[in-house]
Amino acid sequence: MQTAELQQQLEKCPVLVVEDDLASRNALRLLLRYSGFNGIYAGTVAEALAQLPLGPCCVILDLMLPDGNGSSVLEHIRSTNSPARVAIATGANDWDQMVDVPRLKPDVVFRKPLEFDRLIEWLEQCMRQQLPS
Numbered sequence: 001m002q003t004a005e006l007q008q009q010l011e012k013c014p015v016l017v018v019e020d021d022l023a024s025r026n027a028l029r030l031l032l033r034y035s036g037f038n039g040i041y042a043g044t045v046a047e048a049l050a051q052l053p054l055g056p057c058c059v060i061l062d063l064m065l066p067d068g069n070g071s072s073v074l075e076h077i078r079s080t081n082s083p084a085r086v087a088i089a090t091g092a093n094d095w096d097q098m099v100d101v102p103r104l105k106p107d108v109v110f111r112k113p114l115e116f117d118r119l120i121e122w123l124e125q126c127m128r129q130q131l132p133s
Contacts, residue, residue: 013130014038015123016056018048018073019089020065024112028060035120048073052082058126059086060119061106063098071099078104085126089114 015032019025020043032039040056042048045068048061052073059077063070074086091112092098099106108122 013057013127014040014054016040016042016048016051016054016059016084018042018045018059018065018070019062020044021062024062028114031116031120032123035123037123044068045070045072049076052076052080052084056084057130058123059084060089060110061086063088063090063092063095069098071104074099074104074106083130085129087119087122089119 015037017025017028017032017039019028019041022043025041025043029039029041040051040054042051043065045065048059048065048070059073061070061073070088074088077084077086085107088095088099088106088109089112090098090109095109107126110119110122
């Protein structure tokens with residue numbers, strides 16, 4: 001159950017979903033909307049980089065994108081000291097070869113197919129951490 005403070009945070013702090021597969025992106029769009037999250041969406045590295053100035057609190061990041069490796073989005077987030085938390089969502093078995101994990105430190109990795117309950121739990125935790133103390 002969501003508190004009023006968490007609900008306010010969900011409304012003002014968007015979740016950036018970076019996923020090139022349209023069906024997967026639409027499924028996440030519906031899940032986020034149903035769960036009360038404000039989502040913004042990108043299907044490429046370029047689109048994701050263009051959305052970052054909107055200040056997402058959390059990012060759900062696919063790695064294999066049509067215009068490059070999604071890790072470049074994570075690298076940009078880390079290099080700008082953004083407070084955004086980043087979840088890698090991947091079906092790649094060798095995902096750890098695609099990301100410089102020790103340097104970029106993704107907050108969590110979810111294997112596809114995604115377990116929506118775990119994803120929503122992580123997003124709610126991200127939002128709670130964004131609440132002022």
